[in-house]
Amino acid sequence: MVFLLMLQIKNLSFGYTKKEVLSLLDFNVGIGENLAIIGESGSGKSTLLKLIYGEYDLEQGEIFWKDTKILGPKFNLVVGYDFMKYVSQEFDLMPYTSVEENIGKFLSRFYPEEKEKRTQELVKVVELEAFAKTKVKHLSGGQKQRVAIARALAKEPEILLLDEPFSHIDNFKKQSLRRSVFNYLKAQQITCIVASHDKNDVLGFADQMIVLHDKKIIAKDTPSHLYNHPESPLIASFFGEFSIIDDKIYYAHQLKIVEQSDFTATVKQSYFNGQNWLVEATFKNQTIFIEHSNSLESGIPVHLDIIK
Numbered sequence: 001m002v003f004l005l006m007l008q009i010k011n012l013s014f015g016y017t018k019k020e021v022l023s024l025l026d027f028n029v030g031i032g033e034n035l036a037i038i039g040e041s042g043s044g045k046s047t048l049l050k051l052i053y054g055e056y057d058l059e060q061g062e063i064f065w066k067d068t069k070i071l072g073p074k075f076n077l078v079v080g081y082d083f084m085k086y087v088s089q090e091f092d093l094m095p096y097t098s099v100e101e102n103i104g105k106f107l108s109r110f111y112p113e114e115k116e117k118r119t120q121e122l123v124k125v126v127e128l129e130a131f132a133k134t135k136v137k138h139l140s141g142g143q144k145q146r147v148a149i150a151r152a153l154a155k156e157p158e159i160l161l162l163d164e165p166f167s168h169i170d171n172f173k174k175q176s177l178r179r180s181v182f183n184y185l186k187a188q189q190i191t192c193i194v195a196s197h198d199k200n201d202v203l204g205f206a207d208q209m210i211v212l213h214d215k216k217i218i219a220k221d222t223p224s225h226l227y228n229h230p231e232s233p234l235i236a237s238f239f240g241e242f243s244i245i246d247d248k249i250y251y252a253h254q255l256k257i258v259e260q261s262d263f264t265a266t267v268k269q270s271y272f273n274g275q276n277w278l279v280e281a282t283f284k285n286q287t288i289f290i291e292h293s294n295s296l297e298s299g300i301p302v303h304l305d306i307i308k
């Protein structure tokens with residue numbers, strides 16, 4: 001897919017103190033594009049979103065949305081722009097008013113019909129129809145997170161920044177909510193940047209993903225490319241259990257137990273993972289992981305084959 005360049009990050013460096021948190025980042029995001037930012041806790045994902053939102057002054061570099069240069073508080077009295085919305089990890093809502101009122105808060109009351117229609121549309125996007133009239137203070141953390149997403153969408157931003165957007169939402173709801181929100185953003189051609197450490201927020205939704213590590217972008221590519229060609233254990237670990245054999249990375253499903261081979265490992269433990277079992281084994285004093293259809297007894301030898 002080809003996207004028009006809309007968000008441009010040029011040579012961005014930043015630190016809260018003298019110590020840099022992000023160093024010389026360069027990347028672009030297109031209109032309607034879904035970009036995932038992944039990295040370990042503390043790698044600077046939230047910081048990067050806040051910088052794009054204009055919450056801090058850059059130490060070095062520039063950020064542009066179309067022709068508008070994003071300025072920090074030193075140059076901008078009020079943080080934020082109409083074309084951009086940001087849903088932080090600490091969403092702040094109005095606790096004593098209903099879900100509907102929270103979502104509609106920034107919509108013009110001079111057009112009540114339109115306001116009502118738009119509010120109901122967004123209540124549906126975040127699957128909160130049953131709670132539309134409920135006061136926010138009676139909602140769970142995950143439900144509040146959904147209200148925060150709907151509210152950010154209310155005034156049709158051109159770009160949406162989402163920080164761990166589904167982290168408080170239970171697994172019963174998560175997958176359908178992800179589809180609903182991300183499909184809505186695509187349909188509206190709203191650019192979105194999603195910080196996450198959960199592969200399920202990314203696979204199937206992101207057009208591109210950026211991996212942050214040690215202040216830098218260590219990889220930027222499509223989820224399928226990074227999944228199929230993880231250049232480092234850090235990247236592979238985002239997607240699942242893996243083993244390093246002869247300096248190559250193999251996911252658990254790439255190691256197959258066979259009748260006979262020269263590649264022999266000893267089973268340590270088996271873990272049920274739903275579809276299969278994850279077998280932890282020892283090979284040349286190293287721990288390796290194998291996906292298998294059954295649980296295996298600790299201590300038994302297994303022969304393995306590598307599926308490339």
Ligand code: ADP
Nearest residue numbers: 016017021039040041042043044045046047048
């Ligand atoms: P992530 O979102 O990837 O977990 P953060 O952007 O929150 O990472 O944090 C990146 C680094 O910046 C961490 O070392 C964190 O301790 C530090 N940091 C985050 N916010 C602040 C702040 N307000 N003041 C000082 N240091 C901060």
Ligand code: MG
Nearest residue numbers: 045046089163
């Ligand atoms: Mg964070």
